[in-house]
Amino acid sequence: MHTNLFHIVLLSFFLTFGASDIYSQDISKKRKPITEIQPKKGSVTDSKAKTTVNDTVKKEKDSIKTDSIKPKKAFLEGKVKYKADKYAKIDQKRKLITLYDNAELYYQDIELKSGKIVMDYEKNEVYAGRIKDSTGKYTQYPNFKQGSNVVEPDSIRFNFKTKKALIWNSRTDQGEFNVKAAITKKENDSVYFLKGARFTTSTNKENPEYYFRTSKVKFIPGKKVITGLTNLVIADVPTPIALPFAFFPMNKETSVSGLILPSYNDSNTRGFSLQNGGYYFALSDHYDLTVLGDYYTNGSYGMRFESSYAKRYKFRGNINVRFENLINSERGYPDYSRQNIYNIQWSHSRDSKANPNSSFSASVNMGSSKYFRQSINQSNVGSSLNNTLSSSISYSKTFNIIPQARLSLSATHSQNTQTESINMTLPTLQFSLDRMYPFVGKDGVKKGFFKNINLQYNLNGRNYINTTDSLFFKPEMFKDAKIGFQHSIPLSTNFKLFKYFSATTSANYEEIWYTKTIRKSYDSDKSTVVDRTVNGFDAFRTYNFSASLGTTIYGTFNFGENKKIQAIRHVIRPSFSYAYTPSFEKYYDTYSSDASGKMDKKYTRFEGGIFGAPGLSNSNILGISVSNTFEAKVTDSDTTKTEPKKVMLLNNLNFSTSYNLDADGVTTLAWSPVRVSTGAQFFENKLNANLAATLDPYAIDNSGQRINKYNIENGGSLFRMTSANITLNYALSSKDKDNKKDKSKESQTTRNGGREDDLFGTATDLNDNRKSMFDGSEEEGEDTVSEFFRSKIPWDMTFAYSFTYSNNNRENKISGNSLMISANTDLTSKWKVGISTGYDFVQKGVTYTQLRFERDLASWRMSFNWTPFGTNANWNFFIGIKSGILSDIKWEKRNYPNR
Structure with a gap:
């Protein structure tokens, strides 16, 4: 050691x-021990x-x-x-x-x-x-x-x-x-x-x-x-x-400030290190602060600031700020590199009792795209495999006026860790007035076409920023910010038609404000078309109309009360919709696309706006969708029950497509592909199965482009399957089916963007390695441990299977086919083992694999996690006292991934 x-x-x-x-x-x-005093005879x-x-x-x-002497005090x-x-x-x-x-x-x-x-x-x-x-x-x-x-x-x-x-x-x-x-x-x-x-x-x-x-x-x-x-x-x-x-x-307070002793380790690339040493500040009953640091002999270092705060019936939250300065190799060597990575996490929630008319919440996870892949103080593969970081901060307030008004301010952040692109809204303003029914009588009854007519007012304002990691929070990131405001007034009504049909009609008016527009022109010096940004207020206005008609059809197939399956119920919900948006050609201009000036093309100065641009052509779409559910009545295995049990066969079987009434058959085709999706649960809802497919009625030419000719007329089938996807998720265990994990407490893995399950392995928090596989595994009422072991060995297992088929251009190939498995079991009452692994049948290789071993040593705990191969190959050994008061009495040794 x-x-x-x-x-x-x-x-x-x-x-x-x-x-x-x-x-x-x-x-x-x-002193002599007290001797027994026996009672005297006759006492x-x-x-x-x-x-x-x-x-x-x-x-x-x-x-x-009684005499004259003063008596002594009792x-x-x-x-x-x-x-x-x-x-x-x-x-x-x-x-x-x-x-x-x-x-x-x-x-x-x-x-x-x-x-x-x-x-x-x-x-x-x-x-x-x-x-x-x-x-x-x-x-x-x-x-x-x-x-x-x-x-x-x-x-x-x-x-x-x-x-x-x-x-x-x-x-x-x-x-x-x-x-x-x-x-x-x-x-x-x-x-x-x-x-x-x-x-x-x-x-x-x-x-x-x-x-x-x-x-x-x-x-x-x-x-x-x-x-x-x-x-x-x-x-x-x-x-x-x-x-x-x-x-x-000593201090009588339950939380006491004090030193946090570091742990000693060594790595192949950064030398010897002291990790997670620092100081804990018990600042007050409502908030605290933990300052931790790492130092490596090659010059790398890291700092972390963690704080939790809470006020009963008011709010609670925590904030983590992590920074690492990583140095690889030695200065002067060709593989020498130096980089700074950071991560900021903030979670805040306000108690609804504090103010029922307003709320404030925050969920922030932002920083360097490479943080979870490059950090040497994080062992969280579920987070490192995630490609997206997202954040949201929002405030809302309700004004109790007539009509009721709502105002909200929010800031959002979305970051792709692969491309290192960042999209932000700083901020988003939303304001709305509640629905108003101008034709409702004094009785307040909303029935019929006219009395159900209602309108609203919505305002949506955004400051949209698109940048990258290298420009984050630098002046350049604000240079190309896009600002826009969207005003909308939707007018709608619903009513019954022929008793069995539900009809809805609506019209929507929109007005869009932008602070920047563009001008296109041909630059003869550069021999190309250039876009020139024009600063200043500009606006356009649009409107559209839509209607929908739907009904519900019930059908029951009876097989007899003496049968195992007594009846099957089929519910069909067909729906037809129509949407019309006229052409707004008045907002379009032309520009020369070549030096001759004869090749004119149309464009709108509102291109690239965050709320879109007005359409050049009419949109005249008829939509068709059908939803199906299948449910069975079966004889209950419990003979004491007189009513049959209802079992869901198919949660949904949906078909949807659309028809373009203005299609010309050349540039646009009338029918869109048919989208089919279905889902079902089996084995007492332990197996979830979902299927989705896209069926195209049109054929394609040799270049793979859709042509105005049905596939069946081209010698094919009625529909051409262009894509399909199947996902299966199956979780089973030796415990009762209702024994589920408490999801009310968000784990660090989930906050980092990883999966809630352990299909990608469990996370190892190097700051505190005391999360045990035994936590929450023993509950009252379960099998007791005998002198040797319980007769029923606890275990749990999770399967996830994904299959993807692609045939857009007659490639007819399987683009994805993988299986992931996670399993945990008790070898003895004191030994737990687990494994997370999988296999990719397309790439023909084993996916991320983690082996877990843990030994319960009464007051101590020993664990060993091992990732045997891959870019994240590493192992971690830990032994220490379980009690938090002696959390620094431990010994751990680990091998870092080769990053």
Whole structure:
């Protein structure tokens, strides 16, 4: 190992140890254990005796004559309650109360339960200890509780007045720590001393698999902790990892600022490194800040700033800013390179209770296109294989006027990590007025053609920017920004036609404003057509008309109530639509396309606008679509149910096409290709199947162009299949079908743009490697683990299959054919293994493959992730304590991908 584990582990322990509450002191003088006081012959005993000390004091007071001497102050400041199963003996001469067998004593905020309790109410002291049963085994250990502190020792001596205590073999919980000390002395409420203390996060208090042994500890709650010699013990075997003493302050807050120790690693390309070291700032109850850094001996470095914030019933969010300066090879070598990569992630949500009339949200993931592929502090293949980063920030407000108005401002970002192109809107303004029904009567009934007529007003304004990684947030990126405003007033109505048909008609008026237009002209010097940008306000106006008519047809095929399939129900929803947009030739000009000036071409100065340009020709389209669903009624396997069970056979079977009424048969063809799509679920909805195909009725020529001749007239079939796609997703497991993962918590993989499942492997967050395969796998009600193992081995498996067929130009080829598999299982109750892999039948190669192994070591966890081949080939080994308070006590080793 290349890490100084000795210093890292011990320093981590003492930096995190301050979050617990501990008690101790070195006692030089030992006291004899409490001996059992047997009742004298003839003494009065009372089984299940229960009384109070005030009763005894009252009897003494009655027997003394009142004189002129001022009586002494009462020695107890409250009422004492006690009881015991075997006997409760009161010795008035010695001022002792002895309780035996399941003894209990209550005084002020102190609760004491033990096998034997002796109270000296003259000295204000109580003694408690265990007792032996008939077999000679010690039972009924003391349980001492004062306020929220609970101590379970072998014996205890406590003074009610001074609050001092002496405890032998105490056992207590302090936060995540289980503490056991040979001798504990409570000096007062502010100072505790421990001798021979043992600290562990193991749930096995008596026989922990590991613990930290400390010779002496002085503990001042809320202020500081001073420890003596401390070393780590594993399986009762002392390790050489030790520290002579330590001093560090404490804080009563649950979140405490402190150092984050780095991990030591080495890589083939950047040398030795210290990663993820820094400082955690607990700034307030509402927000924090973590600063982390990496350093590599070849000069590479990285910085990360992570902050979470929240205010109850107001908002919550987090922000991560990551930057890396990567150096490859050495200066002077031909393969030397240097690059800066960064990534910014911000997530913000506002509680709806804060203001019901407005909202603000943000989901940002932006930065260098190469970040997830080049970063050496990210092992997230699901993110590196993703080709798109996207962001959205939006604010909306509703104005409760008549008609109701809505205003929203948003900024969006879309980034292709392959081409490094970035599209942004900074910002988008949207304003709308709610629907208005001008012909509705006083009764408010909207029925019929006229009463259903409604109109709206919508405003959409955008500042659109297209740039690249190299120009991002530089002045050049704003140079070619496009600004536009779209005003629209839609007018529509719906009504019933011939009782069974639903009809909708609408008309839409639009006005588009631009701040830039173009002018085309022929440049004789350059012998080419040039576009000249003209700055200034310009606008155009368009309108269109549309109508649709649809109905629903039901059909049922009955097979008999005594059949397994009793009936099949077929629902057909045909729909016809018509859309007309006239020609807006008035917005078109001409330009010369050659030096002669005789070749004129038409263009519009609004070309390239973000809301499009007015059309030159009429658009006269008739659309046809048919939607089908199939459902079956089957006899339920549960004989107690009288009604048949409904089973969905096909969720949808859709056909759609369109006909151009203005087609000339040369430049435009009348029929568009028929689009067919269907989807179904099988095996109790575990298998999702989707099929889509494109069918073209026209033939093609030798160059692959569609011609005005039907394919069947050209010697082919009725339709020519130009493309088809099939996707299958199948997930199954040994657990109940309703046992699904909680998707309410967004993982870092999803935020980075990766898949929610692990078909591309699980992500390894090098900042915190404690995400376990065991997390959430054990739930109440599942098979219990026997001495060897459970009879049913838990497992889960996910399949994803994709098939794509292409035949646009008679190529008749399979362009995509791949299968991906992910599986996880428990080899034993403590061993989990998993694999993610796949095969591409077109490229004839294995896709991304990851092997996962994990061992549950009770308080520790060990994991090994391995990607054996490919550009992302790497491995990662980790072993560390599960508890977050000791998160720095770990050892990890990894091999970086060759990037």
